[in-house]
Amino acid sequence: SSSPGQPAPGAFADAIVDLFGELGLSLSDDLGSDLAVFSPIDGSALATLKMHRATDMDAMVANAEVAFVAWKQVPAPHRGELIRRYGQLVREHKEVLSRLLTIENGKILTEARGEVQEVIDICEYAVGLSRQLFGLTIASERAEHRLTEYWHPLGVLGLISAFNFPAAVWAWGTTVALVCGDSAIWKPSEKTPLTALAFAKLLQKVAADYEFAPDHLVQVAIGDAECGGIIADHPGISIVSATGSVRMGQDVGVRVQRRFGRPVLELGGNNAAIVAPSADIGLALRGTIFAATGTCGQRCTTLRRLIVHESIRADFVKRLIAAVGSLNIGSPLDDMTHVGPLIDKAAFDAMQRALDRARGEGGTVHGGERIEVAGSPEAYYVRPAIVEMPAQSEIVREETFAPILYVLSYADFAEAIALQNGVPQGLSSCIFTSDVREAETFQSAQGSDCGIVNVNIGTSGAEIGGAFGGEKMTGGGRVSGSDSWKNYMRRVTATVNYSTELPLAQGVKFDF
């Protein structure tokens, strides 16, 4: 089921130039000799970029601080107008941006379109938010006093994003931060800087045409972990939003916290689905297959553990294996493809190491092998793996960023919840059940300990309106949706006395 007729190596490099051209953008200022970027579709080189040095970063932060001072004075609804225009531009270029994203990241086109749609959605959300940055009015204990909470812009946002959602995760944070009155610096993954440059340059273009937007409102830092470290340490950066591995988050989070910057962390997940005996099995099968294999298992919300009731385990696993066997694996540009490539060789090696460890821990592996795609010897396509495990052993408790679904079983519901919660990560979770008591318990404080708790849908594919993030080693941050805009602002509590007396709080007397 691999797709034939891969373009010759290098063909995508021309496609990149064309796609930037169609967007009315140029890459010429960004090209250099520091960072080679490859397409996971065939492993060919796309472009080589300049990287920013520490001194460039200092200048960037200084510029962002100046931009912040101007931007925070622009009324929030006018800040929203910038994002409205940007969302419209992204909508106009949705198809070109989706192709670029697929070529650089390797996700199938329908998922790339979904990611671009997620950018458009968050723009619209942020525009609405620009008129709704509400504070509270609080009952004062003192007569003729008013106690109010205001939200003010906070400063410069430094956003570190991962390769797997090279546009949407940036847009979640940045569009909201911009309506909140902050300026922003983006350090995208070294694996997907071209998508980042396209999305950022479109925003810079809109900003350049917008009378209220200062220069340097949004900047891109092309660099590696050292560059991320500079963002973590820099006192000029008020908020550091980081999406990626637990290891990266532990480093960045501590460094930001050390200087009392504000970290917003969205790190690894180890997401599970409980499949109960009362589940609609067809629905559970469709939900788990997409969640486990979509984006080639490289979402932080990817389904990695299946906790299935012992009475239906054998049948369900048989159907899972058959379903995974029927998926088309190949070029993500082909409409018939379900599963595109892994991002690179390192991802493939990590997957194979995890499968070896699973075998060593008593697992039975179905699939997981490399799939050769004609003309793409440097690309890493795999059959997603279904791995039957005797217990929730060490490897099951780790996140491997690849399509591996570990299958565990349970006898009673409490055991299922204990397995679901028995891992270090706490991002997303779901249950397939028709039993209302199980469904409600799963969502309750006695149920899943994750930030995302779904019933009769898979673990991935969250909408932008809800707060996104999770607990434990996932880092605790909420990057977008609900009231996460408060991450990007500072809270002011104001008490106003409009009486002629001066009563002290808590009844304190101080007469002189």
Ligand code: UN1
């Ligand atoms: C991520 O993998 O970092 O919920 C983000 C989802 C997408 C976002 C995933 N909306 O799967």
